[in-house]
Amino acid sequence: MxxxxxxxxxxxxxxxxxxxxxxxxxxxxxxxxxxxxxxxxxxxxxxxxxxxxxxxxxxxxxxxxxxxxxxxxxxxxxxxxxxxxxxxxxxxxxxxxxxYKEKGGASTDFWEGFAGNLIKLHQHTQAHFGFNEYNYIGTLKQYNTPYTNWAVFYAFNRIMPLAKQAYDRFLLDKPLVTQLEQLCKKFTSIFPDERPALLHGDLWSGNFMVGPDGKACIYDPAVYYGHREMDLAMTRLFGGFDTRFYYAYQSLFPLANGWQERISLCQLYPLLAHVLLFNGGSYVDSVKEVLKEWQ
Missing domain, CATH: 3.30.200.20 (Phosphorylase Kinase; domain 1)
Incomplete structure (x- = not known):
């Protein structure tokens, strides 16, 4: 091609x-x-x-x-x-x-600036979670049907559609899908209330670079208005983000108590996406670990 x-x-x-x-x-x-x-x-x-x-x-x-x-x-x-x-x-x-964006060398306050810009992005809000159209994470369709409740949105637009696809492709068995359904029922009591935040949606280390001005340039988005902990959890999934990034974010726009414990829950969506994109493999074990943690 x-x-x-x-x-x-x-x-x-x-x-x-x-x-x-x-x-x-x-x-x-x-x-x-x-x-x-x-x-x-x-x-x-x-x-x-x-x-x-x-x-x-x-x-x-x-x-x-x-x-x-x-x-x-x-x-x-x-x-x-x-x-x-x-x-x-x-x-x-x-x-x-x-x-075409040329690569540059990171400024001394690169991570603090990255966090500050992400906060500004997350402060863009609207009345409901979702987006005005469906889009993609990787090659997978990402559903953005609007809901005013994050727990409902996360269950019906993120976790269960991918769980069903994985089951249909024999990548997850029925007991695992049932466990995912049971976990979805707990979301309301787990997630703190947050205003819908505009998210990059796929913010891992492969989707940013240092631009010629020494600041972060981001690309390959899977945008929607969601819970801002989703972007932070995605940055933690494959590493590559400096500790200063999290300190700066937390000092300027603190996350609700318990956000560290909810990281794995927020990572469940990209983990399920990787189950589908890479035909199971170790990502199925990662999904099982999250389920075990939240039983």
Whole structure:
């Protein structure tokens, strides 16, 4: 599914039409960009851009949703976020083009600044949990049906849809799904009340970089209005975030008591997502550990 000459010629035409200026793509350099998409640095007469490509038949609207998510984050003016330029499909290949962010060296207060910007993002709120459309976490559909109660939202839009998919694919057995159902019934008594916070939604160490200004640039969002502990728990799932980040966040916008204990509960959603994305494996054991902890 390489970005061949025919594809690039048509992409040049679409970019030219979109931007009302003649765009000539001189080179498409393949770069490392995660497990899901092919990624390229486009060298053009108007500077570099970033290109993602995938199979339009398998994921017909994934990049449209990512375009929307990036736009939502940019509109908050809290973080550096790649500017989405255009998306579409060419010869059966879905694509997304954004501006290209150069990497820089971290400023001395990088982690404190990261925490401060995340707080500003989380202070964007609305009346209900959810989002104005469904979107994706990885390649999995993320349901955003609005609820005014976080516990109900988390159960019906996050945990149980993935549990059902995992059961249907023989990745989770019936007793495990039953345990998940029972745990969902406890959410109301476990989670403290919080206003819906605008979340990045998939904030692990692979979805940020140090920008040229020495500050955090975030991308690959799975945005929705949710409980802000979800973003913090996601940062803890695979490491890569400095202790200063958490101290700064907690000192400026304290989380409710017991947030450390709820980390595993908030990680249950991305763990279930990884069960589906990676066909079970050790992630099933991680789900079992969370269930054991909250029995």
């Amino acid at each position: 390489m970005a061949d000459a025919l594809f690039l010629n048509e992409l040049s035409s679409q970019l030219s039409a979109k931007l009302a200026v003649k765009i000539q793509i001189n080179q498409a350099e393949r770069i490392q960009g995660g497990d899901i998409n092919e990624t390229y640095r486009l060298v053009t007469n108007e500077g570099p851009w970033f290109l993602k490509v995938n199979d339009a038949r398998r994921y017909p609207d994934m990049f449209a949703k990512e375009f929307s998510g990036l736009s939502t984050l940019r509109n908050t003016q809290t973080f550096a976020v790649p500017e989405p330029v255009c998306h579409g499909a060419i010869y059966g290949r879905a694509f997304l083009v954004t501006d």
